[in-house]
Amino acid sequence: MNGTNKIHHLTEASQANQQHGFALKMMELLVIPTFVVDIDGKVIIWNLACERLTGVPAWEMLGTSDHWKSFYHEQRPTLADLVLQGRSGELQLHYQRHARRGDTEHKLCAENWCDMPRVGRRRYLAADASPIFDNDGKLVAVVETLRDVTDEKSAQVALEQLATRDGLTGLANRRCFDDTLQAEWQRALRQRQPLSLLMVDVDNFKQYNDAYGHLGGDQCLQRIAGAVSSEMRANDLVARYGGEEFAVILPNQSLKGAAIVAERIRCRVERLHLPNLGSKQHVVTVSIGAATALAAPDTDPSQLVATADSALYRAKHMGRNRISLPGTDGG
Numbered sequence: 558m559n560g561t562n563k564i565h566h567l568t569e570a571s572q573a574n575q576q577h578g579f580a581l582k583m584m585e586l587l588v589i590p591t592f593v594v595d596i597d598g599k600v601i602i603w604n605l606a607c608e609r610l611t612g613v614p615a616w617e618m619l620g621t622s623d624h625w626k627s628f629y630h631e632q633r634p635t636l637a638d639l640v641l642q643g644r645s646g647e648l649q650l651h652y653q654r655h656a657r658r659g660d661t662e663h664k665l666c667a668e669n670w671c672d673m674p675r676v677g678r679r680r681y682l683a684a685d686a687s688p689i690f691d692n693d694g695k696l697v698a699v700v701e702t703l704r705d706v707t708d709e710k711s712a713q714v715a716l717e718q719l720a721t722r723d724g725l726t727g728l729a730n731r732r733c734f735d736d737t738l739q740a741e742w743q744r745a746l747r748q749r750q751p752l753s754l755l756m757v758d759v760d761n762f763k764q765y766n767d768a769y770g771h772l773g774g775d776q777c778l779q780r781i782a783g784a785v786s787s788e789m790r791a792n793d794l795v796a797r798y799g800g801e802e803f804a805v806i807l808p809n810q811s812l813k814g815a816a817i818v819a820e821r822i823r824c825r826v827e828r829l830h831l832p833n834l835g836s837k838q839h840v841v842t843v844s845i846g847a848a849t850a851l852a853a854p855d856t857d858p859s860q861l862v863a864t865a866d867s868a869l870y871r872a873k874h875m876g877r878n879r880i881s882l883p884g885t886d887g888g
């Protein structure tokens with residue numbers, strides 16, 4: 558390298574250093590919470606906004622690989638770590654919503670609830686992580702920016718809740734029941750598994766309302782909703798079908814299994830010992846119709862609902878406070 562080339566090279570190097578320093582300063586001042594980890598996974602930038610978001614000062618974080626501790630109680634990778642370690646395949650394992658950005662699989666964006674141990678209040682954060690390459694295309698660091706979108710997420714959750722929950726009992730509403738039944742019907746078809754349905758109706762509820770008033774009736778429905786829910790497994794769905802009628806979807810359940818669940822629900826409600834002087838037993842009881850179907854192509858679950866409804870009608874007809882199955886009691 559001759560003298561002129563050497564000076565030119567040095568000038569380029571010092572310019573690059575200057576630009577690098579300028580970029581670092583910019584990141585420090587950004588109003589967007591930002592941190593950068595180097596190739597060894599050590600934090601080299603933890604800006605003011607990140608300090609504010611996490612409650613963790615930069616002096617505590619710089620030079621360590623403890624950045625996950627600012628977000629989570631349990632050890633797990635941050636989005637920056639996934640980019641750094643080429644583990645983008647694990648995105649769905651760690652994040653509620655996620656995507657790869659642009660034409661490269663190195664840029665990731667994702668959202669999830671974070672514990673925020675130092676702040677002591679869970680926040681829903683949207684993160685973007687991008688790799689930084691040197692002039693030779695070698696990965697040297699990863700920058701992660703964060704957005705606190707807790708308010709938007711909470712509003713979305715509340716709206717979803719409003720759209721799918723019954724206001725009085727907190728159970729799934731009729732719309733949610735219809736959607737879930739359709740989805741479970743399709744799943745039963747794919748998996749060639751039976752799908753069972755229970756229709757649960759409160760006995761002599763008109764007399765209950767007459768005796769205890771509409772508010773008393775509402776409280777009774779809440780107690781029954783709690784009792785029915787307590788008998789459910791994780792994949793089952795209890796919905797308020799309408800008025801004083803509840804519906805229970807039991808995926809992968811045979812008619813025999815459905816009958817066992819139905820009897821458990823009937824007993825559970827009886828054991829609440831809610832007085833209803835208008836009924837034969839003098840306590841609030843329910844009648845339950847059960848039905849099971851094997852889904853077939855080009856069919857829908859309406860026949861399953863109709864069969865469970867007919868069984869319920871028979872249970873009422875035969876004296877109430879009982880369960881009824883198709884084909885076993887004259888149905």
Ligand SMILES: Nc1nc2c(ncn2[C@@H]2O[C@H](COP(=O)(O)OP(=O)(O)OP(=O)(O)O)[C@@H](O)[C@H]2O)c(=O)[nH]1
Nearest residue numbers: 759760761762763764766771772774775800801873
């Ligand atoms: N308190 C209250 N009552 C309701 C609600 N929805 C429906 N009902 C009442 O439930 C009663 C249902 O009466 P019916 O359909 O005659 O049935 P039942 O008296 O339970 O008689 P069986 O079903 O034949 O045992 C009516 O009086 C409705 O007003 C509600 O959200 N709250």
